[in-house]
Amino acid sequence: MTKPIRAARGTQLTARSWATEAPLRMLHNNLDPEVAERPEDLVVYGGTGKAARDWPSFHAIGRELSTLGGDETLLVQSGRPVGVLRTHEWAPRVLLANSNLVPDWANWPEFRRLDALGLTMYGQMTAGSWIYIGTQGILQGTYETFAELAKQRFGGSLAGTLTVTAGLGGMGGAQPLAVTMNDGVALVVECDPHRAKRRLETRYLDELADDLDDAIRRVIDAKRARRALSVAVIGNAAEILPELLRRGVEVDVVTDQTSAHDPLAYLPKGIEMDDWHDYAEKKPDEFTDRSRDSMAEHVDAMIGFLDAGAEVFDYGNSLRGEAKLGGCERAFDFPGFVPAYIRPLFCEGKGPFRWAALSGDPADIAATDRAILELFPENESLARWIKLAGERVAFQGLPARICWLGYGERHLAGLRFNEMVASGELSAPVVIGRDHLDCGSVASPYRETEGMADGSDAIADWPLLNALVNTASGASWVSIHHGGGVGMGRSIHAGQVTVADGTPLAGQKIERVLTNDPAMGVLRHVDAGYERAEQVAAERDVRIPMMGV
Ligand code: NAD
Numbered sequence: 001m002t003k004p005i006r007a008a009r010g011t012q013l014t015a016r017s018w019a020t021e022a023p024l025r026m027l028h029n030n031l032d033p034e035v036a037e038r039p040e041d042l043v044v045y046g047g048t049g050k051a052a053r054d055w056p057s058f059h060a061i062g063r064e065l066s067t068l069g070g071d072e073t074l075l076v077q078s079g080r081p082v083g084v085l086r087t088h089e090w091a092p093r094v095l096l097a098n099s100n101l102v103p104d105w106a107n108w109p110e111f112r113r114l115d116a117l118g119l120t121m122y123g124q125m126t127a128g129s130w131i132y133i134g135t136q137g138i139l140q141g142t143y144e145t146f147a148e149l150a151k152q153r154f155g156g157s158l159a160g161t162l163t164v165t166a167g168l169g170g171m172g173g174a175q176p177l178a179v180t181m182n183d184g185v186a187l188v189v190e191c192d193p194h195r196a197k198r199r200l201e202t203r204y205l206d207e208l209a210d211d212l213d214d215a216i217r218r219v220i221d222a223k224r225a226r227r228a229l230s231v232a233v234i235g236n237a238a239e240i241l242p243e244l245l246r247r248g249v250e251v252d253v254v255t256d257q258t259s260a261h262d263p264l265a266y267l268p269k270g271i272e273m274d275d276w277h278d279y280a281e282k283k284p285d286e287f288t289d290r291s292r293d294s295m296a297e298h299v300d301a302m303i304g305f306l307d308a309g310a311e312v313f314d315y316g317n318s319l320r321g322e323a324k325l326g327g328c329e330r331a332f333d334f335p336g337f338v339p340a341y342i343r344p345l346f347c348e349g350k351g352p353f354r355w356a357a358l359s360g361d362p363a364d365i366a367a368t369d370r371a372i373l374e375l376f377p378e379n380e381s382l383a384r385w386i387k388l389a390g391e392r393v394a395f396q397g398l399p400a401r402i403c404w405l406g407y408g409e410r411h412l413a414g415l416r417f418n419e420m421v422a423s424g425e426l427s428a429p430v431v432i433g434r435d436h437l438d439c440g441s442v443a444s445p446y447r448e449t450e451g452m453a454d455g456s457d458a459i460a461d462w463p464l465l466n467a468l469v470n471t472a473s474g475a476s477w478v479s480i481h482h483g484g485g486v487g488m489g490r491s492i493h494a495g496q497v498t499v500a501d502g503t504p505l506a507g508q509k510i511e512r513v514l515t516n517d518p519a520m521g522v523l524r525h526v527d528a529g530y531e532r533a534e535q536v537a538a539e540r541d542v543r544i545p546m547m548g549v
Helices: 018-030 055-067 108-116 136-153 174-181 193-201 212-224 237-246 273-282 284-307 319-325 337-347 362-375 380-392 410-423 461-473 504-527 531-539
Strands: 043-045 072-077 080-086 094-098 162-166 185-190 229-234 351-357 400-405 430-434 477-482 492-500
Touching: 018 055, 018 492, 055 072, 055 080, 108 284, 136 174, 136 337, 136 351, 136 380, 136 400, 162 174, 162 212, 162 237, 174 185, 174 229, 174 380, 185 193, 185 212, 185 237, 193 229, 212 229, 212 237, 237 284, 273 284, 284 319, 337 504, 337 531, 351 362, 351 410, 362 380, 362 400, 362 410, 380 400, 410 430, 410 492, 410 504, 430 504, 461 477, 461 492, 461 504, 492 504, 504 531
Parallel strands: 072 094, 094 477, 162 185, 185 229
Antiparallel strands: 072 080, 351 400, 351 430, 430 492, 477 492
């Protein structure tokens, strides 16, 4: 594949309806070079998260979506189109299952064996489900996480604090901007200079230092002046973090977003960038051992900062789990970000709600931004985010927006967007979806369901119910994945995307999907015994048979 892929823009359909044009454009958008990390390999983000299994599958999906009828459903099995079945107009137009393995077989070596045979692919969360919107997708979550951390620990702002982290990939690239949006200083370690340059170009990162001494000088100056600044340094986190600790640099917050969930996507110490992928492919077991050893050293340094009083957390990449396998006994001394900062939001059915303008016109997103501000005038943090995002987020691919909305809110936004499509305020339909990292759509004991109040961390019925509920409620495409975020054997999660094409039927579907999908978050957290979720259920009339029983 040599010609870059880009989603069609404008109102001219290439498929038979918007219901099928939308997944086609979003599949293409996932592989737009502005959006995807390695489009030539079909890799969208998160190490090896792919949009389709191989190029013949990609082309076949495109052909099928172009001709699919309004009462047909395309089935995608780990990135390969395997059938078209007669369904009905309320049914999803696409159903996807990616990377799922029977639990006893759910490990990286077995996955890789099957992958090498061409039988599966790694779908991450929004790569294989065609609703990745570039780094903005995680920016809001990262911004919320740092905002909550600042509230809990630093009186509401990161001003005058230094955050050290690593990884400037598709997700990790959001970290520097999320820190500076909270007025803090960020030092980000990245081993691949191309990744760092890309974040500079898209304005997620302010500066690239010449070397570590230069980086330390810049961030300490900014910290002392209480000036927001983000600086990247090229190097290996497993070397730089211990060095920062040794030098006694005053670090206030430490986290990480290297692709630690997959030991082959984390660069061990002592291996050159150029040799990385060849070595990993030829000797995966040896590489895995070296990678885990390095992660153990990396996490040892994080614990050193923890002991010195810094706020340290795992940002959902399984770094603690892998470091523990590498011999770091204290790996779990610091918490994951969900129990530390995000769970109260999940109790309200809140999570990363997002939409993309199929027109390709940024004016459509500006109009939806205004609509969100009008719909929720009392929500100050939402208003602050929408304003900052409008000013500072460079779109990648189709213009898109993300904001965290909860149960009782999301459907209002969706219905308003659908009206705006119908009235011509928006120049073409929008798709409305979310990350799989949501309140009621994921079982992931190292991340979203870490430390649940009732110990139900590993119960995976919830994401399956979530996918079934979205299918029954009229979503346009629904997916069930395994292993996203934290790697094989460690998570099961589901996603939905719904098209707002301005028709009354779309309005009915949107109302149900965007009510029922976040309701799963409320149900999940009531069931686990969270008082905040019970309050939300009582206030907003969510029917829960066993509540209070
Ligand atoms: P990515 O593969 O696009 O980027 C990872 C980056 O880490 C790359 O740029 C790579 O060069 C760099 N890197 C690898 N080893 C390194 C080392 N030793 N030192 C310095 N840099 C190193 O992945 P991504 O999409 O940015 O995701 C990062 C991680 O976050 C993944 O594990 C992913 O599963 C996880 N994730 C977390 C969330 C969340 O909400 N917290 C959401 C999605 C994904």
